[in-house]
Amino acid sequence: MGFLAGRDVLVAGAGVTGRSAAEALLAAGASVVVTDGSAERLEALEPLLPGVALVPGLVAPPPGVELVVTSPGWRPDSPLLLAAGAAGVEVVGEVELAWRMGLELADPPAWLAVTGTNGKTTTVGMLESILRAAGIDAVACGNVGLPVVDALLAGHRVLAVELSSFQLHWSPSVRPAAGVLLNLAEDHLDWHGSFERYAEAKARVLTGEVAVAGVDDPFIAGLLDASTAPVRVGFTLDAPEEGRLGVVDGNLVDRAFGPDAVLAAVADVSPGGPPGIADALAAAALARAHGVSAEAVRQGLRDFRPGAHRAEFVAESGGVRYVNDSKATNPHAAEASLRSYDSAVWIAGGLLKGASVDDLVHAVAHRLRGAVLIGADREVLASALARNAPDVPVAVLDDATMVDAVRAARSMARAGDAVVLAPAAASMDMFSDYAHRGRAFADAVVELAGHRRA
Numbered sequence: 001m002g003f004l005a006g007r008d009v010l011v012a013g014a015g016v017t018g019r020s021a022a023e024a025l026l027a028a029g030a031s032v033v034v035t036d037g038s039a040e041r042l043e044a045l046e047p048l049l050p051g052v053a054l055v056p057g058l059v060a061p062p063p064g065v066e067l068v069v070t071s072p073g074w075r076p077d078s079p080l081l082l083a084a085g086a087a088g089v090e091v092v093g094e095v096e097l098a099w100r101m102g103l104e105l106a107d108p109p110a111w112l113a114v115t116g117t118n119g120k121t122t123t124v125g126m127l128e129s130i131l132r133a134a135g136i137d138a139v140a141c142g143n144v145g146l147p148v149v150d151a152l153l154a155g156h157r158v159l160a161v162e163l164s165s166f167q168l169h170w171s172p173s174v175r176p177a178a179g180v181l182l183n184l185a186e187d188h189l190d191w192h193g194s195f196e197r198y199a200e201a202k203a204r205v206l207t208g209e210v211a212v213a214g215v216d217d218p219f220i221a222g223l224l225d226a227s228t229a230p231v232r233v234g235f236t237l238d239a240p241e242e243g244r245l246g247v248v249d250g251n252l253v254d255r256a257f258g259p260d261a262v263l264a265a266v267a268d269v270s271p272g273g274p275p276g277i278a279d280a281l282a283a284a285a286l287a288r289a290h291g292v293s294a295e296a297v298r299q300g301l302r303d304f305r306p307g308a309h310r311a312e313f314v315a316e317s318g319g320v321r322y323v324n325d326s327k328a329t330n331p332h333a334a335e336a337s338l339r340s341y342d343s344a345v346w347i348a349g350g351l352l353k354g355a356s357v358d359d360l361v362h363a364v365a366h367r368l369r370g371a372v373l374i375g376a377d378r379e380v381l382a383s384a385l386a387r388n389a390p391d392v393p394v395a396v397l398d399d400a401t402m403v404d405a406v407r408a409a410r411s412m413a414r415a416g417d418a419v420v421l422a423p424a425a426a427s428m429d430m431f432s433d434y435a436h437r438g439r440a441f442a443d444a445v446v447e448l449a450g451h452r453r454a
Contacts, residue, residue, distance in 0.1 A: 002104060005029035008064045012080055013071025014041040014054075017094040020147035021069045022049055024101065027153075033062060035080070061089050069097050072143075072166035093170025095163065098148040100173070109152065111174070112286040113142075113161045115205045116182025116214075118333040119279045120144075120162045122271070122306060123182060126283035127160040130300030134292045143167060158290065165201040172204075178289035179205035180212040180282045181220055185332030199223070206232075210289040214278055215244070233257075233289070235281040237274055245281045245288075252281055252297075257288035264298040271311040273340035309438035311337060317449035319415025322406075325422045326438030331360040334424035338364040341418045345409040347441070349375030350425030357384045357424060365389035370412035374400045376429040402440040406448055419445075 011022045014036035035058035042054040060083035068084045068091045102108040114123045124140040131138035138158040141151035206227040213224040215234030233256045240246030252263040269280045284297045309326040325337040361384045370393040395408045409419040421441045431437040
């Protein structure tokens with residue numbers, strides 16, 4: 001890559017994206033230094049990155065460095081990144097690096113980008129499935145797991161890119177062919193500093209040729225209206241106006257891209273419920289913006305299967321369904337999850353990261369048979385339930401295991417109910433990540449119900 005050849009570049013972070021960025025920079029002819037707070041992570045890279053200088057704990061760029069490529073989790077106020085800015089050294093993320101590398105290709109891939117507080121991974125998975133049903137060489141990448149730079153260098157023709165607010169913050173020039181903002185709720189405020197800055201980062205996905213957004217939320221509709229994109233398309237769970245996608249008589253309908261078209265039946269969409277339908281409309285809009293037929297949208301949605309720990313049915317015992325939605329790691333996601341059930345026993349708790357839960361509890365109170373609270377911020381949830389749902393039985397478990405939580409939930413549930421793990425919080429107080437938490441829930445259900453997993 002011409003713009004990288006011979007340049008001194010520092011990579012901040014020795015995780016998955018850091019390694020991929022370093023490999024791509026080396027291949028492009030750059031001189032590369034990688035730093036990380038963990039000497040062990042750097043040592044693990046040594047046999048994988050010959051020719052790269054591995055330096056632990058840098059707090060300022062070495063002399064001569066012209067560019068810093070940071071891993072997405074590094075906060076803007078990190079000493080190293082502040083020092084780089086003070087020295088006039090540009091700081092970008094791995095996504096921005098991939099974008100700039102793509103611009104130097106004779107025939108760069110199309111970027112179809114997805115962001116939002118919740119539903120990103122489901123939407124990019126649906127999008128990938130639709131594109132492949134259309135016979136297009138496409139891959140889901142970005143925050144979903146595969147670094148964008150790896151997807152770019154693999155030569156895929158369309159990139160279905162999941163973008164977190166962190167990645168968008170460090171991607172100042174990315175302009176996707178089409179981008180969608182699914183939804184917004186309080187999240188990562190400790191990283192961004194305010195909801196306004198968080199929303200500003202998310203809205204960068206709307207700066208390409210086609211901007212798509214969920215217009216049932218007036219705030220997001222306003223962000224779409226303010227977008228500079230030449231084409232702006234909304235999607236709604238109601239019947240759509242001209243220029244939008246929506247739902248009519250149990251069908252997903254496109255009134256934006258060409259003549260009115262029925263894309264799929266609501267019954268074709270999994271996961272179901274309002275969140276799943278919204279994600280399907282968003283994926284369909286991006287695919288239609290790329291010229292994909294209604295038939296391919298229908299087939300792709302039928303083919304798609306949700307990932308683990310996302311509204312995942314575990315088992316049924318005694319007429320009670322047990323559902324693992326451990327990926328509902330913030331209040332907005334938990335509300336969307338619980339809205340799918342008329343009567344639920346809610347297992348919640350963990351690290352709320354300063355997010356308010358009063359609106360969540362108020363919205364779902366009438367659906368709750370009971371609540372079982374675990375984790376570091378269980379008392380915050382208990383207080384919100386006492387204020388907003390005083391008639392709902394609540395079990396606050398101290399020093400509890402997931403088996404304890406499932407046992408308590410089972411004692412509250414009646415036939416026809418669902419026991420739903422939708423924590424509304426991060427998992428790192430008790431578990432290594434949301435997947436570990438989801439597995440613990442599923443294992444506890446199997447142990448106590450005496451059933452094999454579905």
